Amino acid sequence: MSALTLSDTSTWLPLDGLAPGFDANKAEPSGDLAGRTVTLVDERGTRIVHRFGADSVEWEYQPGPADTIPASSGTDPYEAFEVDTGLYFAQFHHQHQPDEAVSLVLDLTNGRALSVIQGIGDQFPGTTAVRQLFVPSLIDGIETTGAEPAPTTALIGRRVMWVYSSQHAYEHVYLSPQWYTWQCLAGPEKGLADTDENSVWQIRPGIYVFTWREKVIPCASVTIADHRNVRSIRSHGVLFGLDESGEVPTHFTFGAYGRLLSNTVHPEPYDPAVGATEGASGAGADSAGGSADAAGATR
Template identity: 30%
Template sequence: MSAALSCIRMERESRMNPTDSPREVSGLLEHRLPQSSALTGRAYAVTLPDGELALDFGEHTVAWRLPDGTGGTDPYDAVEAAVDCFFVDIWCRSSDARRSLTLVLQRATGRTLLVETVADTSRHDVPVAFEHRFALGMLRGVEAAGVEQPGPTAELLGRRLLSVYSADLVFEQIYLNSSSVAWQCIRGWEPGANDTDEATYWRFAENLYVFGFREEAALSSSVFLLDLANNRSTGKYLGLDEHGALANGALGAVLLPLEASTYPRGMEPR
């Protein structure tokens, strides 16, 4: 996966504006689900632990405002990644290009999960470092009695998946423990390339998982919604391009489950 994101730097970057669709980046979008217009013309208020996130969706752009008052209007990418479950990504360039907002939104239950990606360019040891901030939310006005609440999970640990971005681009992921993922390039940019990176795992609903990882070597970060019922992955990245500038774009893959590891009781990874 790290190599997959690195190979984007060898392509024309997706800048997520109405005239430059994320679908135009080759290789990593062949199996991405289509963009959805279901949110166009709708406004949502998301109750978060520290306040309210306001979203007003137009045809190509969304007006957004965070609980701290920071806001702007930017292009967005929306995909119905599972039935009535939307993966929405906003690169906050109108306010601060070092920030992106990824929202998983289920309208029927009102459940949301916000992943704020923040790029720290002030460090002296690396050009950029990334942080993911996960925040559970609820759509204002939707009653969620009896609905499962998303939260951190260990359910993916020990699993192995192949992410098939295209016939020529395949990566394997092994979910090692609650803070790490291992990957290797099976086919594509650099077969055999591999690494272990920081990761965060949340269960959103049955067979739906939100997976974020930060790649130190590739100077990039990614957020994915894994639909294990239909074996699809919908994601985004924020990272440095070949010119050292921040770039934000889309990812999507077909998932092929491999044999999972079974650990003896009391020896499960944490």
């Protein structure tokens, strides 16, 4: 790839061009949720019932008193991955509304959940082609323990290498609550780099949801990673956006093995994490109450 091509974003690989082989290090999907009913309850009293089968999930949206979104229901294929004991990462792409996808972080031990809804278009706040909404909630019927999922600055200053397959490797530099820089070290995008929007939420100590929203390619991603051993980080993720035509939604899961390369510690007066609040939780991150459309997006 020539230097001129590297600078010409019109030649960058579309999302569907990245998919072949990119999921080689994906974990084996878990069947632990099959046969379980998981009901999420958010701050508006809205209830979202999920009945998991072997490979599909039936969901039912029941609006609370402060929710103007009408009741609805549907069935979608899903994949789930075990992140830690009692902690699962479930993905599904709405068949009835293909411009929307859902990532569920389900802590069945602590009775807490985080929904990340990705939408193509302008139904959520933001400026990127794919936008994200974050909705923490409780799991009905499970005693609530531990800390609520919340935005965090814990990753700021870290430089981490991620290996997605024997051909695909990238590094991430976590700059601030709003921004991170990525660079492709191996694969069809080798030499490409950019700085894009990100959001980071802590789920359990050392386990983080990291999401990004790209400005060049119409795509975004939701990942969850266990950073407790910085020499052996494990992540699970999903990419969602438009294909090369710009018309067809593309949704696929992947996984990666990571390793901390370095950690930058800024002097306190110049530390991007000190006093940082705006942007820490990303687009639409004022939870389910942020907008009318957002309220229904946890379906």
